[in-house]
Amino acid sequence: MKRLALFALVMACSGARPQLPLLADVERARAATAQEGELAPQALAEADAERGRARSIYEAGDDISASLHAERAIAAYQYTRMVARSARATADAAKADAELAQKTDELRALEAARKTAERDGDELAKRLLIAREMKSPAASGPADAQREAARLRASRALAMQARLLCGAAKLVSSTAAGLDAAMQSLDALDKKLEGSPKTAPIDEAARARTTCLSILTTARRANAASSSADVLLSELSAASLSPTRDERGIVVTMRDVFRGNAIDAPAQPRLEALGRVASAHGDLPIQVVVHDAIAASTSDERAKAVAAALVKGGAKADKIATVMAGTRAPVVDPNDARNRQRNARVEIVFVTP
Amino acid sequence: MKRGRLVWIALAVAGLSAWAASFSFGADDRSAVDQGIAEIEKDAHQKELCADPIAKAKAAEERAKRMRAAGDEKHAKLADGLALEWTRVAQELVRADALETRAHDARALATDAGARVERERATLEQQLAENGRLQAELAKLESKDGGK
Numbered sequence: 035m036k037r038l039a040l041f042a043l044v045m046a047c048s049g050a051r052p053q054l055p056l057l058a059d060v061e062r063a064r065a066a067t068a069q070e071g072e073l074a075p076q077a078l079a080e081a082d083a084e085r086g087r088a089r090s091i092y093e094a095g096d097d098i099s100a101s102l103h104a105e106r107a108i109a110a111y112q113y114t115r116m117v118a119r120s121a122r123a124t125a126d127a128a129k130a131d132a133e134l135a136q137k138t139d140e141l142r143a144l145e146a147a148r149k150t151a152e153r154d155g156d157e158l159a160k161r162l163l164i165a166r167e168m169k170s171p172a173a174s175g176p177a178d179a180q181r182e183a184a185r186l187r188a189s190r191a192l193a194m195q196a197r198l199l200c201g202a203a204k205l206v207s208s209t210a211a212g213l214d215a216a217m218q219s220l221d222a223l224d225k226k227l228e229g230s231p232k233t234a235p236i237d238e239a240a241r242a243r244t245t246c247l248s249i250l251t252t253a254r255r256a257n258a259a260s261s262s263a264d265v266l267l268s269e270l271s272a273a274s275l276s277p278t279r280d281e282r283g284i285v286v287t288m289r290d291v292f293r294g295n296a297i298d299a300p301a302q303p304r305l306e307a308l309g310r311v312a313s314a315h316g317d318l319p320i321q322v323v324v325h326d327a328i329a330a331s332t333s334d335e336r337a338k339a340v341a342a343a344l345v346k347g348g349a350k351a352d353k354i355a356t357v358m359a360g361t362r363a364p365v366v367d368p369n370d371a372r373n374r375q376r377n378a379r380v381e382i383v384f385v386t387p
Numbered sequence: 388m389k390r391g392r393l394v395w396i397a398l399a400v401a402g403l404s405a406w407a408a409s410f411s412f413g414a415d416d417r418s419a420v421d422q423g424i425a426e427i428e429k430d431a432h433q434k435e436l437c438a439d440p441i442a443k444a445k446a447a448e449e450r451a452k453r454m455r456a457a458g459d460e461k462h463a464k465l466a467d468g469l470a471l472e473w474t475r476v477a478q479e480l481v482r483a484d485a486l487e488t489r490a491h492d493a494r495a496l497a498t499d500a501g502a503r504v505e506r507e508r509a510t511l512e513q514q515l516a517e518n519g520r521l522q523a524e525l526a527k528l529e530s531k532d533g534g535k
Contacts (some may be wrong), residue, residue: 130493
């Protein structure tokens, strides 16, 4: 109102018709909005039209209407700037979304490459371990009777480990290179160990183990199939089955499984549940290993009972192999009467192909 | 006589319709302004964000009321249009603000993904270097002289 009064006063004094101050404001708003026209052309055109109306009405002498149109033009220019801001933000979001999609793809590819590199690294580390073991130092020399007895126990354990590793290799590939020869050597070694030799074949047992590990590693490399082992490990952990990993694959150890040669009732549902898990991971063969605390029957009746329970749960029968390990691979000293019962256990090994 | 009365009635109806039409146009504008402002003021953040254009819209509404009260319907309608224009500014400001927030969030996600890509690339390069080291050691062990 003050501006209008001032405008009227100036007009009266000068006798000329001065520029309406609001029209100058419109021009300033137009100048400030010029760049936004590219992003909001329609809004800018409407604002320009309003600016034109303000000018022509002013020329026609209706100052109040001209002022109102001028104010509306100023608002319309501000609206144009808002529309441009929206358009700019939409474009920015679209650009960021596209970049996110591209980075996500890149990340997936890198993750896959990293996993492959890690697998290669694991395999190389195993091969390196084998190569180092193959270059083991000179043969063990003679020792006293007590030490020789310990070596004999260690030889039996190594021979059993070798058998389990070769067994796992057979599950991965029944035609694995060198497997038959290794099994024959193992049979000969077992015979030697049964005879309680004076000198323990510790070096031979260690070599047998290394050979079987090498065969398993080679069989895996030849197989080159991706497995669901990591998923399985998570599932078994979630089911509180305390899985562990060893050179063969993923191991679930169960105790108190048998009553006589049959499965004890409380163990049956646990084994069947494990069979259900196995059915969801059909690509992983299973090795069932029965360990005893004290020398027991070497009949594989108990191992077969475990396999049958797994099959009942859904595991595939043709993917299961059984081994009777007896007392040859203890986890605690078999002479420790208080604790040796811990040696009695069943290992269910999901062999990683 | 009868015909003359009909003409007068027709003229009166036409006049009333024209007046009602002009009045209803302004009423729509005012309703849009009130609804638009009420909608924005529901949200405290939007209310604060749009304080300036809303104040201008309300001021224009007040001017329109005063003009209308003084019988100046022509200028009152123009003031209504001005109020509507400022309401549109406020509404577009709300939209721009929301879109800018969305763009900012999308940019943050993209930046984070970029950082993860770089970390993953570094891990991969580290693993490849480790593999190379293992490979070299293995080759040395497997060579005829056994790496001696």
